[in-house]
Amino acid sequence: MMKFKAVVEYDGTLYHGWQLQPQRPTIQGELEKVLLRLSGGLIRVHGAGRTDSGVHAVGQVAHFEMAWTASPEKLRGACNALLPKDILIRCVEPAEPKFHARHSALSKTYLYQILDRPLRSCFRRYYTWHVPFGLDVAKMNEAADHLLGCHDFAAFGAPTDGTDSTIREMLFTQWARDPGSGLLQFTITGSGFLRYMVRSLVGTLVMVGQGKISQQRFQDVLVSRNRAAAGQTAPPHGLFLAAVSYGNQAEFELDGTGPIDIR
Amino acid sequence: MMKFKAVVEYDGTLYHGWQLQPQRPTIQGELEKVLLRLSGGLIRVHGAGRTDSGVHAVGQVAHFEMAWTASPEKLRGACNALLPKDILIRCVEPAEPKFHARHSALSKTYLYQILDRPLRSCFRRYYTWHVPFGLDVAKMNEAADHLLGCHDFAAFGAPTDGTDSTIREMLFTQWARDPGSGLLQFTITGSGFLRYMVRSLVGTLVMVGQGKISQQRFQDVLVSRNRAAAGQTAPPHGLFLAAVSYGNQAEFELDGTGPIDIR
Numbered sequence: 007m008m009k010f011k012a013v014v015e016y017d018g019t020l021y022h023g024w025q026l027q028p029q030r031p032t033i034q035g036e037l038e039k040v041l042l043r044l045s046g047g048l049i050r051v052h053g054a055g056r057t058d059s060g061v062h063a064v065g066q067v068a069h070f071e072m073a074w075t076a077s078p079e080k081l082r083g084a085c086n087a088l089l090p091k092d093i094l095i096r097c098v099e100p101a102e103p104k105f106h107a108r109h110s111a112l113s114k115t116y117l118y119q120i121l122d123r124p125l126r127s128c129f130r131r132y133y134t135w136h137v138p139f140g141l142d143v144a145k146m147n148e149a150a151d152h153l154l155g156c157h158d159f160a161a162f163g164a165p166t167d168g169t170d171s172t173i174r175e176m177l178f179t180q181w182a183r184d185p186g187s188g189l190l191q192f193t194i195t196g197s198g199f200l201r202y203m204v205r206s207l208v209g210t211l212v213m214v215g216q217g218k219i220s221q222q223r224f225q226d227v228l229v230s231r232n233r234a235a236a237g238q239t240a241p242p243h244g245l246f247l248a249a250v251s252y253g254n255q256a257e258f259e260l261d262g263t264g265p266i267d268i269r
Numbered sequence: 270m271m272k273f274k275a276v277v278e279y280d281g282t283l284y285h286g287w288q289l290q291p292q293r294p295t296i297q298g299e300l301e302k303v304l305l306r307l308s309g310g311l312i313r314v315h316g317a318g319r320t321d322s323g324v325h326a327v328g329q330v331a332h333f334e335m336a337w338t339a340s341p342e343k344l345r346g347a348c349n350a351l352l353p354k355d356i357l358i359r360c361v362e363p364a365e366p367k368f369h370a371r372h373s374a375l376s377k378t379y380l381y382q383i384l385d386r387p388l389r390s391c392f393r394r395y396y397t398w399h400v401p402f403g404l405d406v407a408k409m410n411e412a413a414d415h416l417l418g419c420h421d422f423a424a425f426g427a428p429t430d431g432t433d434s435t436i437r438e439m440l441f442t443q444w445a446r447d448p449g450s451g452l453l454q455f456t457i458t459g460s461g462f463l464r465y466m467v468r469s470l471v472g473t474l475v476m477v478g479q480g481k482i483s484q485q486r487f488q489d490v491l492v493s494r495n496r497a498a499a500g501q502t503a504p505p506h507g508l509f510l511a512a513v514s515y516g517n518q519a520e521f522e523l524d525g526t527g528p529i530d531i532r
Contacts, residue, residue: 091389126357127357129280129325131354
């Protein structure tokens, strides 16, 4: 048996999230189905993080153990040939025996896309949140700056495990307009995220951008630890798990020349 | 009754093309359904050109006559609120009584998108043709240059009307890499197009780019007037009706800052 690390891209539109569920299509379920076909036995796939129903990924990371004697490239090719067209293994490589997609992760980066103009778009409807009124991006960046560092994010989400802490460290936040697509993109890197946290942050920051929530109010919400104090939760289809980092160097490039196919 | 000109965007994935068909979803059918709801009577919608099943548009043009006393902006808003999310009226404006979306058109521009790399893409799967081997873009441009001017394009398509001529004039052709998306895009402007013509040209030009068809052979195919001499027909999902021109100025911008949401 050999341990493999895989970087996985998926369009989450038609799936009930990452995690295996009986009788419902999930990303983990589709991956395990393909590995079962290739190996003849059940192979458990462990993801770096669960993504919710409708959420996408360009850089989800997973590990699994498998007896495979051909090259990793052949394993990737075999998987991609069998996977549905909305799931893709971007790369697969041998991993250290100790490697664990979730436990070894140092940080995760999420990307949220907003189409902020009056007219909706046919082609971006599954990959952006359409906010048809003007947003003050400077205000949204000012508020997002307060998220940096260690905070108790209980106001913005629930721990995935009932006994878990709600303290997380945010390393990078940015609202910026993508020059290629014209979309407004929010990038956030953190040590970890609570459930619904990115969508709750985005929804609340959009209310800051609309002038519905002041800078001071946003900071009050953050320290309140009160889930009811936060603003709206942004819809899942604008959200992408962009990258998971395990070391000093970025595993996944987020600059404009990188392989993200959503811009 | 007032005549209106509308610029229509649609994701053709789920439709049986532009033209009305009984019992099948089409773009024309969906537009007429919405205008029926708004007006209470049948309003015939005339498109500049039929697009085939699975083909998209960012700049299809249509005209229709309707009794409407509010502003064109309100008409657009009402239509877009009722239309399915994969059809959008980009703009609607009053038209001259003589205006006819098809007969008044001076030229049409199509765009074809190719993802030319080994790995497929989850997010571009409905909007690009995945060609996983290297293409010689210079060769494809050299061959495409021979399409400029007036030619009998019988080798590349059938007239939509049985008695029609197969001679068309091409005004512009270009293979270029879009810097934002990295996609290989073919842009072609002509006085008119035969059925399947753009897809047949793209499929044959791709074979030139792969070295399967020489420059001389490509020119021979063009003069052959023999449909069987052409290469493969590219799949519909990479094709977009990008713009229809009625005058001296471009009605639709095709530069990087324009409103095309597919890059």
